[in-house]
Amino acid sequence: MKxxxxxxxxxxxxxxxxxxxxxxxxRLDILNETIRNVYYHVPIWFAMxxxxxxxxxxxxxxLTNTDLTNDSxxxxxxxxxxxxxxxxxxxxxxxxxxxxxxxxxxxxxxxxGVAISILIYLAYFILRFSIDDELKRARISAVYNVFAFVMMxxxxxxxxxxxxxxxxxxxGNPAFAKYDLDSNMRMVFYPAVIGWIFFSYWLFEIKxxxxxxxxxxxx
Amino acid sequence: MSSExxxxxxxxxxxxxxxxITVIGLIFLALVFFLIYxxxxxxxxxxxxxxx
Numbered sequence: 001m002k003x004x005x006x007x008x009x010x011x012x013x014x015x016x017x018x019x020x021x022x023x024x025x026x027r028l029d030i031l032n033e034t035i036r037n038v039y040y041h042v043p044i045w046f047a048m049x050x051x052x053x054x055x056x057x058x059x060x061x062x063l064t065n066t067d068l069t070n071d072s073x074x075x076x077x078x079x080x081x082x083x084x085x086x087x088x089x090x091x092x093x094x095x096x097x098x099x100x101x102x103x104x105x106x107x108x109x110x111x112x113g114v115a116i117s118i119l120i121y122l123a124y125f126i127l128r129f130s131i132d133d134e135l136k137r138a139r140i141s142a143v144y145n146v147f148a149f150v151m152m153x154x155x156x157x158x159x160x161x162x163x164x165x166x167x168x169x170x171x172g173n174p175a176f177a178k179y180d181l182d183s184n185m186r187m188v189f190y191p192a193v194i195g196w197i198f199f200s201y202w203l204f205e206i207k208x209x210x211x212x213x214x215x216x217x218x219x
Numbered sequence: 220m221s222s223e224x225x226x227x228x229x230x231x232x233x234x235x236x237x238x239x240i241t242v243i244g245l246i247f248l249a250l251v252f253f254l255i256y257x258x259x260x261x262x263x264x265x266x267x268x269x270x271x
Contacts, residue, residue, distance in 0.1 A: 022240070206261060212265070
């Protein structure tokens with residue numbers, strides 16, 4: 001039971017790596033074969049969003065009690081989420097170069113939103129390191145983390161939908177509704193999302209255990 | 220007149236795509252095994268710390 005989600009995550013990701021390259025995809029101009037990036041680029045971001053949600057929940061729990069493990073878990077989740085955002089950015093940038101024609105465009109609110117969100121979470125890490133008192137750190141960073149989560153959602157989920165965006169599903173562009181028509185792609189995309197979310201949770205769990213050991217040694 | 224979007228059909232017909240899939244798959248599995256190795260190490264240290 002303890003390992004089942006880890007095994008499932010490896011099976012699902014492995015399946016998407018193999019079948020994601022083999023299965024038939026819609027034949028579209030400009031995108032061509034790069035449409036397969038949907039299986040790899042998008043689930044990474046979903047995993048990041050999932051980890052930030054875990055971080056939010058842990059921060060809220062940290063505010064309701066004085067147990068420092070919640071604070072530690074909130075930090076670990078945000079850290080894992082942060083490390084998922086970096087390949088998310090890099091893969092998006094590569095994909096953009098060959099479809100939109102540029103590594104980075106300031107025309108797209110989603111790109112700018114993501115950049116701001118990453119800075120917001122970097123500020124969260126810096127804030128944590130700047131407070132020595134453990135209880136104080138737990139409280140202040142938990143409050144900040146709730147704001148960070150809300151701001152991230154405003155910047156990457158709400159604003160890009162209100163203005164023009166190159167991303168599907170934003171600024172009136174079709175998103176999954178279009179891909180949904182293709183059941184072949186859905187058969188890889190959804191397992192990939194689940195697989196990467198479980199994988200991120202696996203990393204989160206290991207990080208938590210290391211934090212636990214560290215605390216135990218420090219005491 | 221619309222031309223059919225270009226896809227890597229020849230690459231697939233050659234069967235070379237399986238070479239790519241094998242490489243990607245092996246890299247992923249290697250990383251997973253490394254992660255499992257790290258987890259086992261953590262478990263060992265956990266047991267040690269809990270025994271203190």
